Amino acid sequence: MEAKVCQSAQLPARISWKNLARKSSNSLHFCRRNGERKSYLAPSLNLLTGKGRTQGPMVLTVLCSSKNVPASVLESGSLPSSSDESMILHNKSEGIEPYLNGRCIFLVGMMGSGKTTVGKVLSEGLGYSFCDCDTLIEQAAGGSTVAEIFKMYGESFFRDSETEALEKLSSMHRLVVSTGGGAVIRPINWRYMQQGISVWLDVPLDALARRIAAVGTDSRPLLEQESGDPYSKVLSQVEIFLKKKKNGF
Numbered sequence: 433m434e435a436k437v438c439q440s441a442q443l444p445a446r447i448s449w450k451n452l453a454r455k456s457s458n459s460l461h462f463c464r465r466n467g468e469r470k471s472y473l474a475p476s477l478n479l480l481t482g483k484g485r486t487q488g489p490m491v492l493t494v495l496c497s498s499k500n501v502p503a504s505v506l507e508s509g510s511l512p513s514s515s516d517e518s519m520i521l522h523n524k525s526e527g528i529e530p531y532l533n534g535r536c537i538f539l540v541g542m543m544g545s546g547k548t549t550v551g552k553v554l555s556e557g558l559g560y561s562f563c564d565c566d567t568l569i570e571q572a573a574g575g576s577t578v579a580e581i582f583k584m585y586g587e588s589f590f591r592d593s594e595t596e597a598l599e600k601l602s603s604m605h606r607l608v609v610s611t612g613g614g615a616v617i618r619p620i621n622w623r624y625m626q627q628g629i630s631v632w633l634d635v636p637l638d639a640l641a642r643r644i645a646a647v648g649t650d651s652r653p654l655l656e657q658e659s660g661d662p663y664s665k666v667l668s669q670v671e672i673f674l675k676k677k678k679n680g681f
């Protein structure tokens with residue numbers, strides 16, 4: 433099963449079986465073809481389920497608008513032109529649900545790749561609950577924000593809490609989990625995420641920078657708030673993180 437949605441501003445992104453690469457038993461990522469690199473503004477979501485594998489790949493590809501669509505609009509599904517994407521994602525998720533056997537979906541990807549936005553739409557389509565791993569960590573820390581946790585306790589405390597949260601989530605069912613952008617770094621986190629199906633939202637750097645610059649860096653403490661053009665600042669910082677994390681995906 434393959435679904436493609438291409439807005440006029442985008443080239444078709446055909447994800448074929450040979451573009452899919454297996455990271456581990458339950459994890460998938462795909463490689464963008466070079467020619468599409470510039471206009472391919474993702475997210476593109478591919479699911480290969482156990483059942484689908486015996487019948488050939490099950491691919492769900494949803495391309496979203498090249499504009500920075502506010503989360504509220506994507507979630508509401510009320511954008512008439514560009515985002516019928518959320519409706520298509522919703523509808524296609526319904527088709528995939530029977531193949532999942534209740535397994536959780538862990539969305540991984542860089543900050544700003546759309547894990548939260550896409551996760552909410554996907555969970556509705558699947559009839560799953562949605563869980564934001566960062567929110568779970570904040571609750572465990574008594575309501576402090578991610579930024580406050582970094583400031584008060586440091587990054588390694590945050591990473592330990594993230595691992596604990598993923599451990600808890602790994603024993604659950606029928607959840608779409610939006611992980612933090614750094615969750616892919618620790619191998620132990622992959623062990624937990626392998627209890628479900630992990631899906632990488634692979635979004636080009638310039639789109640990440642554009643999205644993050646548009647919403648600001650308040651909730652992303654790893655990005656230093658420097659003065660100057662927000663897009664360029666975010667772009668250079670996110671590029672460094674992407675290099676560090678690339679092997680994680």
Ligand SMILES: Nc1ncnc2c1ncn2[C@@H]1O[C@H](COP(=O)(O)OP(=O)(O)O)[C@@H](O)[C@H]1O
Pocket residue numbers: 474475496497498499500501502503504541542543544545546547548549550610643644647
């Ligand atoms: N597919 C998309 N197309 C355009 N903008 C998007 C898309 N997905 C998310 N966004 C926007 O990008 C920003 C970051 O999205 P978010 O879901 O918070 O990412 P993450 O959870 O991966 O950090 C939000 O402002 C959101 O509205």
Ligand SMILES: O=C(O)C1=C[C@@H](OP(=O)(O)O)[C@@H](O)[C@H](O)C1
Pocket residue numbers: 541542543544547566578611612613614615651652653654673
């Ligand atoms: O990339 C990272 O290391 C992080 C990404 C953030 O999540 P998002 O990916 O939801 O922004 C959050 O977990 C924390 O600031 C660390």
